[in-house]
Amino acid sequence: MFWMILMGPALIDLPAGIAAAAAGTWASTLLWPADSKISVPGLARFLIRFLPQSVVAGVDIARRVFTPRPTLHPGFVVYHSSLPAGMARDAACAVMSLQPGKLPIATEADGTLHFHCLDLREPVEEQIAADEAAFCEALYSVRRHG
Template structure:
């Protein structure tokens, strides 16, 4: 029940408290609560070596991506070509 209320609160924050959207929000929150209950792992544990491997692999890539975005955003002539790909 608490999980469903949390999902419904998230729905209300994202969509606003319009009464016409509330039935869809209730159904979506119920589906999300049921799905998260079914898919939740039986036991969740973190291992220190696993977290360390993740950080060693993730942090350099995150820093490189941040530098790349900053370089593109602050370039005098941005190497971006906005548009739609069809």
């Protein structure tokens, strides 16, 4: 649907789009852990948090970029994740990478995550912890350890 909104409806492309969507769905079901269940209310709360936060952060980044003297204090933050190693932690990092202003750049086996941040004056660790908690709430099977 998103592709059709961007490119417009073209019936000639519909079979390829359906095949790509079916292949993506099939691949994701093979990769998804068998004991996982998605919490629909948790997913809704996650999206309600994630989407506006992404827009606000994007506007903030644009504002900083277009000011004559950007007020950035970049640096690195180390965060200790409570997610188990593997797909859950990797997926959470992928989602967090979509938020402007902080980017996961490395993970370690013990749960240590390294983030590059545009402004260290902001409560980055608290934001990451809140993002991780919202992500965990969306998935029933993700059990935080630690």
